[in-house]
Amino acid sequence: MTGRLGRIVRFGLVGVVNTGVYYGLYLLLGLVFPYLVAHVTAFVLAMVGSYFLNCYFTFRTPPSVRSFLLFPLSNVTNFVVTTAGLYALVTWLHVDQGIAPLLAAVVAIPFTFIIAQLVILGRPGPAAPLVREEERTS
Template sequence: MRQILTFGAVGVVNTATYYFLYLIFLNALPYLAAHILAFVLSMVGSFFLNARFTYRTRPTWRKFLLFPLTNVTNFLVTTAGVYVIVDLLHAGSRFAPLIASAAAIPVTFVVSRRVMLPGSERESIA
């Protein structure tokens, strides 16, 4: 339960960081470019926060290189969601990423836990 709550708290910080960067980049870039750049930068921060606080594990290059896989589904869902909200629903680009990101959270937790923790440690904590 602690991991889920910490993952949620890290997610809130990560989302705030992402959205802040997105709004900054939106001033100079098209919305999809702003989304992608903010997503990548916030994902790096998310890796270190999750390693330290959620999973209490040492960050390694292997985990760092695998961590983006945890966000592939998140990235695809949020990118598709942003596109649908902005281009198909014409709802505007300012809040689209926040709305689109909610659907991928549970999947991201499960996949990130598999990347960050060895199999025996995952099972003993579950």
């Protein structure tokens, strides 16, 4: 699978792996730390793995120091939404701490893809100017 659709599918697969890594670490760390500390620590560790998987598998480009340092920007929205969602689900809606992070993560995925693509691949070139039909024929 190539092109944009292939990238989206590969990003989804990396997301599934990343979510599994995050969730496993969250549950493990939750045995020792409060749930928000476990969440933040697991999130950061999973993000490092996600960067390398996205470079090699999703976008098929070598990692660089620049994109590694910028990659957390692609997760800021994800982090804010999942953290706020986790807090709201656990504190206000009394959702189980074991299920809440999975529910909170779903909303941020499309935003993360768009920003990750920009960070890892760089900005797309300038778009060609639009030309009206009558200008093309003159």
